Amino acid sequence: MLNDLDDLIAEVTPHLRDTVPRAGLDLGGRSTPNYVSDFRRPEVWISDDKLYCSVCAKDRTVKIDVLVHTGPLTRLARSKPRTSKTIIDTSEWGPSLFIFTCEQCGLHINGLVYDERSGTTLDTRVVLFPSKAGGLSTPHTPPAVTHFVDEAYKCQCVGATGAAVEMYRAALEQLLHEEGYQTGMLSAKIQALEADRVAGTAKPWAADLDIDMLTILRKLGNYVAHPKTLEALKELDSDTILGVQEVFQFLLADVYERTKEQEKLLSSLHDMHKRTGG
Ligand SMILES: [Zn+2]
Numbered sequence: 001m002l003n004d005l006d007d008l009i010a011e012v013t014p015h016l017r018d019t020v021p022r023a024g025l026d027l028g029g030r031s032t033p034n035y036v037s038d039f040r041r042p043e044v045w046i047s048d049d050k051l052y053c054s055v056c057a058k059d060r061t062v063k064i065d066v067l068v069h070t071g072p073l074t075r076l077a078r079s080k081p082r083t084s085k086t087i088i089d090t091s092e093w094g095p096s097l098f099i100f101t102c103e104q105c106g107l108h109i110n111g112l113v114y115d116e117r118s119g120t121t122l123d124t125r126v127v128l129f130p131s132k133a134g135g136l137s138t139p140h141t142p143p144a145v146t147h148f149v150d151e152a153y154k155c156q157c158v159g160a161t162g163a164a165v166e167m168y169r170a171a172l173e174q175l176l177h178e179e180g181y182q183t184g185m186l187s188a189k190i191q192a193l194e195a196d197r198v199a200g201t202a203k204p205w206a207a208d209l210d211i212d213m214l215t216i217l218r219k220l221g222n223y224v225a226h227p228k229t230l231e232a233l234k235e236l237d238s239d240t241i242l243g244v245q246e247v248f249q250f251l252l253a254d255v256y257e258r259t260k261e262q263e264k265l266l267s268s269l270h271d272m273h274k275r276t277g278g
Pocket of ligand 1: 053054055056057060102103104105106107
């Protein structure tokens with residue numbers, strides 16, 4: 001997926017080669033430096049790889065538009081590192097900006113690549129901001145569940161994995177609350193759902209549900225929320241969060257969309273039945 005910085009760089013680099021901005025600032029004594037910026041933009045191109053589109057709720061091919069390639073992408077595009085200490089090149093400052101456009105639905109996803117210093121190391125990071133709120137929520141997801149899912153997805157998009165897991169856990173609790181499981185902590189709500197499933201009194205969406213999925217999500221949330229070592233915290237990486245995202249997409253589709261589709265099908269069958277005089 002393109003969310004990964006390495007994939008993004010591999011995708012972007014060939015398109016930048018001919019469009020390196022040259023913006024030298026000579027600090028060698030002149031009072032008004034002859035600053036010329038030349039931020040030429042590469043042509044828009046279609047990605048070979050895919051990016052998650054929160055409107056389509058699927059990985060989609062995207063059109064990539066580099067708006068500004070100052071900062072990290074300028075350094076990347078230069079074939080040789082600079083040696084002169086008297087030249088400050090402002091084109092190496094600041095972030096690089098992208099716009100990704102979903103080929104299917106036209107959603108714009110804003111992308112920003114920036115440098116972040118952490119202790120003594122300088123890391124390059126990528127963050128994404130879809131132009132439509134809602135995160136992974138589906139058309140029939142209730143507003144309160146959407147609220148949590150949106151916050152979770154935003155945390156995920158800026159690489160705050162632990163915070164994202166916490167918000168997905170909160171979204172799960174809200175979902176169960178809306179479905180009538182309102183007593184006790186999250187574990188009690190999951191147990192009540194399982195008891196209903198066993199007794200055959202649960203709603204249709206719960207029939208095929210793998211209850212372990214919910215338990216794992218709950219445990220991950222607890223894992224993040226309680227004190228531990230830094231090493232243990234770092235084990236929650238981008239793979240974990242993609243797994244959690246998949247569980248959520250599956251859950252929302254099952255609880256809110258499949259039921260609606262079944263209702264629609266059922267009512268059209270009823271109508272047909274009436275029309276044919278049954
Ligand atoms: Zn889309």
